[in-house]
Amino acid sequence: MDVKNKKVLVSGIAKSGIAAAHLLRKFGADVIIQDAKTEDKLDRETLNGLEAEGIELYLGTNPDDIIADMDMLVMSPGVPTDLPFVNKARKLGIEVIGEIELAYRYCKSPVIAITGTNGKTTTTTIVGDILKAYKENTYVVGNIGEPFAKEVLNTTNDGAVVAELSSFQLETIDTFRPKISAVLNITPDHLNRHHSIENYIAAKERIFENQTPQDFCILNRNDTVTAAMAGKTKAKVIYFSLDNEIAEGIYSDENSIYIRTLGYDEKVLDIDELNILGGHNVENAMAAIGCATAFGVPLDITRRVLREFKAVEHRIEYVTTINDIEFYNDSKGTNPDASIKALEAMKRPICLIIGGYDKGSDYSDFVAAFEGRVKFAAVIGAVKKIVTCTLDEAGFTNYKTADTFTQAIDLCYENAEAGDCVLLSPACASWDMFDSYEQRGAIFKDYVKRLK
Numbered sequence: 001m002d003v004k005n006k007k008v009l010v011s012g013i014a015k016s017g018i019a020a021a022h023l024l025r026k027f028g029a030d031v032i033i034q035d036a037k038t039e040d041k042l043d044r045e046t047l048n049g050l051e052a053e054g055i056e057l058y059l060g061t062n063p064d065d066i067i068a069d070m071d072m073l074v075m076s077p078g079v080p081t082d083l084p085f086v087n088k089a090r091k092l093g094i095e096v097i098g099e100i101e102l103a104y105r106y107c108k109s110p111v112i113a114i115t116g117t118n119g120k121t122t123t124t125t126i127v128g129d130i131l132k133a134y135k136e137n138t139y140v141v142g143n144i145g146e147p148f149a150k151e152v153l154n155t156t157n158d159g160a161v162v163a164e165l166s167s168f169q170l171e172t173i174d175t176f177r178p179k180i181s182a183v184l185n186i187t188p189d190h191l192n193r194h195h196s197i198e199n200y201i202a203a204k205e206r207i208f209e210n211q212t213p214q215d216f217c218i219l220n221r222n223d224t225v226t227a228a229m230a231g232k233t234k235a236k237v238i239y240f241s242l243d244n245e246i247a248e249g250i251y252s253d254e255n256s257i258y259i260r261t262l263g264y265d266e267k268v269l270d271i272d273e274l275n276i277l278g279g280h281n282v283e284n285a286m287a288a289i290g291c292a293t294a295f296g297v298p299l300d301i302t303r304r305v306l307r308e309f310k311a312v313e314h315r316i317e318y319v320t321t322i323n324d325i326e327f328y329n330d331s332k333g334t335n336p337d338a339s340i341k342a343l344e345a346m347k348r349p350i351c352l353i354i355g356g357y358d359k360g361s362d363y364s365d366f367v368a369a370f371e372g373r374v375k376f377a378a379v380i381g382a383v384k385k386i387v388t389c390t391l392d393e394a395g396f397t398n399y400k401t402a403d404t405f406t407q408a409i410d411l412c413y414e415n416a417e418a419g420d421c422v423l424l425s426p427a428c429a430s431w432d433m434f435d436s437y438e439q440r441g442a443i444f445k446d447y448v449k450r451l452k
Contacts, residue, residue: 001027001105001106002027003024003027003028003029003072004027004028004029005028005029005030006029006030006071006072007029007030007032007069007070007071007072008024008029008030008031008032008070008071008072008073008074009031009032009033009034009058009063009066009067009070009072009073009074010024010031010032010033010034010074010076011033011034011035011063011073011074011075011076011079011085011086012033012034012035012075012076012077012078012079013033013034013035013037013042013046013047013050013059013076014076014078015146015147015150016076016077016078016098016099016147016149017033017035017074017076017099018033018046018050018147019099019103019146019147019148019149019150020074020076020099020102020103020147020149021033021050021053021055022050022053022055022149022150023102023103023106023149023150023152023153024074024102025053025054025055026153029072031054031055031056032055032056032057032058032063032066032070033050033055033056033057033058034057034058034059034062034063035058035059035060036060036061036062037059037060038059038060039057039059039060042059062083062084062085063085064084064085064088067085067088067089067092067094068088068092070089070094071094071095072094072095072096072097073086073089073094073095073096073097074097074098074099074102075096075097075098075099075172076098076099077098077099077143077166077168077169077172078168081096081171081172095174096172097172097173097174098169098171098172098173099147099148099149099169100142100148100163100165100169100170100172100173100176101172101173101174101175101176102149103141103147103148103149103151103152104148104152104173104175104176104177105175106152106153107148107152107155107161108155108156108157108159109137109139109155109156109157109158109159109160109161110160110161110178110179110180110295111160111161111162111163111176111177111178111179111180112127112131112160112161112162112163112178112179112180112181112182112291112295113142113163113165113176113178113180113181113182113207114127114162114163114164114165114181114182114184114287114291115164115165115166115167115170115181115182115183115184115204115207116182116183116184116185116186116204116220116226117184117185117186117187117335117337117338118184118185118187118280118335118337118338118341119184119185119280119281119283119284119287120143120144120164120165120166120184121143121144121164121312121315121332122276122281122284122311122312122315123182123184123284123287123288123291124140124142124143124144124162124163124164125140125144125309125312126284126285126288126305126306126309127162127288127291127292128140128162129305129308129309130288130292130297130301130302130305130306131160131162131292131295131297133301133304133305134160134292134295134297134298134301135158135159135160136159137154137155137156137158137159137160138159138160138161138162139151139154139155139159139160139161139162140161140162140163140164141161141162141163141164142163142164142165142166142169143164143165143166143169144164148161148163160295162291163178165207167200167203167204168203170203170204170206170207171203171206173206173209173210175210176210177210177211177212177215178207178208178211178215179215179216179294179295180215180216180217180218180291180294180295181207181208181211181215181216181217181218181233181235182217182218182219182287182290182291183204183205183207183208183217183218183219183220183226183229184220184223184226184283184284184287185220185223185225185226185283185337186200186201186204186223186225186226187335187336187337201225205229205232208229208232208233208234208235211233211234211235212234212235213234213235213236215234215235215236216235216236216237216238216290216294217229217230217233217235217236217237217238218237218238218239218240218287218290218291218294219237219238219239219240220239220240220241220283220287221239221240221241221244221246221249222241222242222244222283227239238250238261238262238290238294240283240286240287240289240290241286242279242282242283242286243279245258246260247260248260248261249261249290250268250286250289250290251286252271252282252286254271255270255271255272256268256269256270256271257269257270257271257282257285257286257289259289259293259299261290261293262293262294264293264299266299268289268299268302268303268306269303269306269307273306273307274306274307274309275307275308275309275310275311276309276310276311276316277311277316277345277346278316278341278342278344278345279341279344279345280341280344280345281316281345285306288302288306289302289306312332313329313438313441314329314330314331314332314437314438314441315330315332315333316328316329316330316342316345316425317329317330317441317445319444319445319448319449320448320449320452322413322448322451322452323418324418324419325413325416325417325418325419325420325421325422326348326420326421326422327421327422327423327448328342328346328421328422328423328424328425329424329441329444329445330342330423330424330425331424331425331426331430331437331438331440331441331444332437332441333424333425333426333427334356334359334426334427334428334429334430334437335359335361335427335428336361336362336363336365336366336427337365337366338425338427339354339366339425339426339427340365340366340369342423342425343369343370343373343374343423343425344369344373346373346421346423347421348419348420348421349373349374349375349419349420349421350373350374350375350376350420350421350422350423351374351375351376351377351378351412351413351415351416351420351421351422351423352370352374352376352377352378352412352422352423352425353377353378353380353405353408353409353412353422353423353424353425353426353444354366354377354378354379354380354387354425354426354427354428355379355380355381355382355383355384355387355408355426355427355428356380356381356382356383356426356427356428356429356430356431356432356433356440357381357382357383357428357429357430357431357432357433358382358383358386358428358432359428359429361383361427361428363383363386363387363390363427364390364393364394366427367390367391367394367396368394370394370396374396375398375415375420376398376399376411376412376415376416377391377396377398377399377400378399378400378401378402378407378408378409378411378412379391379399379400379401379402379408380401380402380403380404380405380408380426380433381426381428381432381433382428382432383428384401388401398415405433405440405443405444406447409422409424409444409447409448409451413451422448424440424441424444426440
């Protein structure tokens with residue numbers, strides 16, 4: 001893609017936007033990067049680095065008055081795609097793409113792309129570890145690790161890219177075509193951004209819209225939405241199925257995972273050989289097996305990596321045990337369905353920290369999953385009133401609200417007994433109190449370790 005001397009506006013000064021701006025500048029584009037935040041709300045060192053590259057800053061306002069002068073608009077995933085200046089760009093015929101699409105146009109390696117509501121990070125990490133064991137020049141990018149645009153110039157024809165992709169990132173693709181795509185599951189999420197479940201599903205389905213019969217699409221057979229996607233993709237479909245034998249694909253029973261596709265018909269490994277908890281992680285492992293095998297990785301390499309794999313940070317991550325009370329960090333549980341899976345994975349009675357930023361979620365199914373599992377809940381954050389109303393309606397009375405995060409941790413510890421666990425699985429995003437779920441999880445771990 002030739003961008004030399006073209007005027008390109010990059011929207012959003014965060015990791016993706018910064019990487020996109022630097023990439024465009026390397027290829028000779030005249031780059032302006034904008035953010036609605038004012039200069040005092042942004043990192044000065046980052047801004048200095050951008051200006052040193054000859055990238056112009058446009059801060060504190062939306063760029064409605066300059067968009068008409070642009071040849072291209074590159075969106076960061078955190079910037080909504082229905083803002084007035086974005087709509088104006090489209091009406092003027094200005095190309096609007098995202099950082100993933102931009103990087104893909106310079107990528108030399110085949111891409112494995114993974115999406116879904118839950119399990120993306122774990123599955124992407126497993127696939128990344130498997131591919132790194134198979135091909136040295138493998139890069140894990142996207143919604144995990146480094147932005148695609150930051151790593152793309154390191155890619156080679158004999159390497160691989162493993163990308164975790166959110167619905168926000170998939171909204172702004174165009175020619176993006178992974179060799180292998182995977183859709184793990186679909187439950188309502190980010191409805192404050194997408195406005196409807198139909199729009200959310202449509203964004204997820206874009207992951208395979210450019211695939212051909214020479215490509216592969218890995219789908220969850222037990223999820224009705226993802227199973228129906230088989231009729232919408234031109235790629236060869238490989239199903240995975242939890243607790244159900246299938247004629248072709250990857251499946252499990254209560255003891256083992258099996259593969260019956262791509263020339264294999266054998267047991268892969270026993271479930272108790274995995275070091276990750278819960279049926280959802282068996283699904284993640286099966287999806288990873290599908291991705292790796294479709295790429296051509298020998299099954300022996302996949303087996304070895306799966307046996308060695310430990311839980312991803314912030315996803316049902318064991319922290320410590322104090323007075324026979326186990327502490328688990330599931331800060332990555334940013335929606336009700338993800339947190340339901342965390343509840344189901346726990347082996348002990350749970351004292352739960354719930355709450356955070358309101359993404360428009362319904363918490364009734366999550367609270368229904370408390371039965372027989374959750375003995376106490378500490379409720380925090382912007383959704384406090386919504387969650388407590390749901391708890392009251394369900395007849396769950398053993399909860400308290402907390403004004404601070406550390407107070408919520410203290411409440412759970414005070415209400416826990418020997419043989420219980422304290423679980424941070426908020427079912428909400430972190431943005432009301434923290435910069436990210438990673439920061440929330442790190443603070444939890446640090447505070448818990450000082451309780452001893």
